[in-house]
Amino acid sequence: MTKAAVFGNGSWGTAFAMVMADAGCEVSLWGRRPALADTINATRTNPDYLPGVELPRGITATADAAEAAAGADFAVLVVPSQTLRENLAAWAPALGPETVLVSLMKGIELGTAKRMSEVIGEVAGVPAERVAVLTGPNLAREIAARQPAAAVAACVDESVAQRLQAACMTPYFRPYTNTDVVGCELGGAVKNVIGLAVGIANGMGLGDNSKATLITRGLAETTRLGLAMGADPLTFSGLAGLGDLVATCSSPLSRNNTFGTNLGRGMTLQEAVAATKQTAEGVKSCESVLDLGRRHGVDMPITETVVSIVHDGKPPTVALKELMSRSAKPERR
Ligand SMILES: NC(=O)c1ccc[n+]([C@@H]2O[C@H](COP(=O)([O-])OP(=O)(O)OC[C@H]3O[C@@H](n4cnc5c(N)ncnc54)[C@H](O)[C@@H]3O)[C@@H](O)[C@H]2O)c1
Ligand SMILES: O=P(O)(O)OC[C@H](O)CO
Structure with a gap:
């Protein structure tokens, strides 16, 4: 079974964790507050970011980054863009050598003007073939309501984009692949x-x-x-x-x-x-x-x-x- 670690339990992190769980993945959802992780596990909802939405059984919340990262095929990064560099420096040592890092973020770093995939490559020390981007018209609330939408799974290595596509394809979420990572990130x-x-x-x-x-x-x-x-x-x-x-x-x-x-x-x-x-x-x-x-x-x-x-x-x-x-x-x- 494909394992995903989603780092960031805000509105999009939680909604995308639902998509991956619905696509058949085992999902570990990391957030920095242990109390919110406990609430998510106990109530199967995220009252702070997606109130009223029932989360699928395939999601387990944790505030322990190493626990989330263990054995993950995909590490999905979805915190505010300006906090990525600092956060990823803490998470990177826990990631496996084969884990694909996926950016769900839509920002450009202040000061360096770097795209998120560039920050990921730099901080985690991984080649572009292990960094993917998931983007498109995906308002979290609508995805969490399982309304039909499409997206783009981008990576310079098309086979990696295809693996990500398979890991998040559901009857309501339709990702297409693309190898133009720069264009996809700029669009977002x-x-x-x-x-x-x-x-x-x-x-x-x-x-x-x-x-x-x-x-x-x-x-x-x-x-x-x-x-x-x-x-x-x-x-x-x-x-x-x-x-x-x-x-x-x-x-x-x-x-x-x-x-x-x-x-x-x-x-x-x-x-x-x-x-x-x-x-x-x-x-x-x-x-x-x-x-x-x-x-x-x-x-x-x-x-x-x-x-x-x-x-x-x-x-x-x-x-x-x-x-x-x-x-x-x-x-x-
Ligand atoms: N919400 C959407 O519909 C949507 C859709 C597509 C892409 N995005 C992108 O996803 C990214 C995250 O957006 P979101 O909507 O989930 O935001 P959000 O505000 O709903 O959640 C942000 C999450 O990051 C956490 N966080 C904030 N500061 C942090 C820090 N310093 N360290 C660690 N965690 C921190 C918060 O606790 C929260 O869990 C953004 O780049 C956004 O553009 C959002
Ligand atoms: O709520 P916004 O403005 O961050 O937009 C959310 C998504 O990026 C829409 O695809």
């Missing part, structure tokens, strides 16, 4: 920033033309960055690109979208942070995505606008006027 990280932008527009009372413009031009700047970094441009019209962008930008379940809406309605950054119970990756990653764009000489005007609103306190109305008064350009260049 940049869509959070565009989700913030669309949320801000929503909070300002703007309509669907404005939101469709942000989504489409957001995809254009994601693709520009991807091309500069050697990604396959077709990845961005797939589940990891357009698919995830549509889910995030249209759903009130998206934390990034909701965070943006709160800012657009006039909340300060501190007020919006206080109103957010879970991880909205784009809030930190908008700065590292902009950094990544600059390192590759790529113009990312929507990302720049989001950074100016979120971190420089620019009023959304002023930022919007500046965005709309940029010089005229061809649609493709």
Whole structure:
């Protein structure tokens, strides 16, 4: 039987543990609080992150990383992106030499502008063939309700992507394989920033033309960055690109979208942070995505606008006027 260790028992870690258990895996779900692990085992629910959802029998919760990692075929990493480096340094010694490390995270590291798979390779000292990414339009609450959805299992080694695909395929969860790890990770990280932008527009009372413009031009700047970094441009019209962008930008379940809406309605950054119970990756990653764009000489005007609103306190109305008064350009260049 395939064994998975899921490191992170927040909303997506718990929902993905359900997917793997439903796919027939034996799943160990790690979280840093022993009391929550005990509650999960005793009640078969995770009241802090997925209240009211019954967890399958194949999941055992623990706060002991070595216990979770023992014999794992897959170590699924799903903590806030900015905490990965420190956490993985503690978990790595417990991982076996054959364990495939799977990133479910959608962020870019602040300061280094590294993708999560790069941080994993560096900290765990594993080659790219042992690092995979699982991404796509996967709002945790909907997956936990077993609503049908598709995803992408990506690895530079296609056979590893296929093994991951088999380990999480269920009647309601349909992963496709891809070998474009760079494109898949960029799609997931940049869509959070565009989700913030669309949320801000929503909070300002703007309509669907404005939101469709942000989504489409957001995809254009994601693709520009991807091309500069050697990604396959077709990845961005797939589940990891357009698919995830549509889910995030249209759903009130998206934390990034909701965070943006709160800012657009006039909340300060501190007020919006206080109103957010879970991880909205784009809030930190908008700065590292902009950094990544600059390192590759790529113009990312929507990302720049989001950074100016979120971190420089620019009023959304002023930022919007500046965005709309940029010089005229061809649609493709
Ligand atoms: N929620 C979703 O719908 C969804 C879907 C796809 C991808 N993701 C991605 O998954 C990642 C995790 O998101 P989430 O939704 O599970 O977040 P969450 O806020 O629901 O849960 C985060 C988990 O990490 C833990 N955590 C927080 N800080 C930590 C630290 N310093 N050390 C160890 N553990 C820590 C929390 O206790 C919690 O268990 C993000 O990168 C997010 O973009 C989320
Ligand atoms: O809630 P968000 O904004 O982190 O989005 C969740 C998922 O990434 C959607 O695929």
